[in-house]
Amino acid sequence: MISANLSAIFYLVSGVLFILALRGLSSPETSRQGNLFGILGMVIAITVTFLSIGNFSSGFIYVLIFLLIGGLIGAFIAYKIPMTAMPELVAGFHSLVGLAAVFVAVSAFLNPVAFNLGTPGDIKLGSLIEMSIGAVVGAITFSGSIIAFLKLQGIMSGAPITFKGQHPLNALILISIIVLTYLLCSTQSSDLFWILLFISFLIGFLLIIPIGGADMPVVISMLNSYSGWAAAGIGFTLENTALIITGALVGSSGAILSYIMCKGMNRSFFNVILGGFGASEQSSSTANKEQKPVKSGNAEDAAFLMKNASSVIIVPGYGMAVAQAQHALREMVDTLKKNDIKVSYAIHPVAGRMPGHMNVLLAEANVPYDEVFELEEINNDFANADVAFVIGANDVTNPAAKTDTQSPIYGMPVLDVEKCKSVLFVKRSLSPGYAGIDNDLFYKENTLMLFADAKKMTEDITKNL
16 A cells, blocks of 8 residues: 555656646657656546555455456457448447546445545535536536447437427526536435436437537547546545646647637637538538539549649548548649649548547658648638549538528538639549538539549559559
8 A cells, every 4th residue: 555645646657747738749750758647647547546545345355356357458449440430439438438437436326435525315415516526527517428438439329309399498407507516515315416417418419319410520539539538527526636737738628629620620619519400401502413414434534634734632531531632632642743743631620520530640641740731720721722632522512502692501611612713623422421411613624523432543544653
């Protein structure tokens, strides 16, 4: 057993390492180092927690066994999971964090003596408030993350699910949670505790089902924030400094990321929560555009345009992730650069289905960081570029966001791809993107559609360069 003072010092060290981890993860260049800092911090926190207990019983052996099993399962999933499934994985892991917070809160409420919180029916007021907050946020995180997982996995439709009186019902439930928390702290009734948990799980479902596919990056970062605040609340209950620090870091960073995502979509956080973005209904001006003729070409046509270009801008999207085309794309770009063609990458903040999705894929293919630009940095360059090579990016290139006031995505900043002299759009079909909205870019005079698998098309283009 180690002393309380020594435990506090080690928890402080782990907290510093977590901060360094977040700083490292802010850039692809330092992300590996950031991961190492995070792993080291967590190892220290877990080790100190166990050493602080002192009196080990047979029950802790089971804890260690389950910890080992969970770690092995996590390592296996991390090793096997493809990058295309990363959004679903993140949503799934968020649900587990929320559920863990609920389990700890339930344990503390049923057996407060074991947690030094008092006795059943006479729990310290501060501790009761903390565990109530942790349980509520954890339950919302769990059920909300489950819905996000089902939408991302395609088990549930990505279109918003709405019904009459949805917003008043959500408001009533949220008010009920506040009232029940107050009554629980006043009476410490176990019945109220279970009712509070039930409606918290319910509001988690109801908050996420009306959110459409286009808002999924915001949902992912928002649930990430929720999981952190749930952990922080439980950390106060357990009086665990490391858990408080970690939860606060995750919660605040997730909140900041949600803000960045909302800013990138020109939407308020409350509009996202209220849902309805990405509905399947289309405006009269876009509803039947799939029937219009489009110009289609092949790899030879695309290679000819690129060979005669002086500058090319690559716009990666979820289609690239599905086809695992990032390495083929890197080879194509290397060939272009050998021919003295300037190449850069344009990244929309919500491209893909989670924050930073495209950045991670390009980093995996060892794309130089100085060639990758965010929307604000590169949007003005499209007008001067010869070719834009769009590889599976749909909603983030849709000009309807700027021209069609009836479109659900109107007002969302998009990449000005249509301003290029020529646009090469790699896609399997004319189907709308994840938001369910037809893309005006398909029908532009300067757009050449390349209907094929993104990886195969990119490889064929490279052969013809």
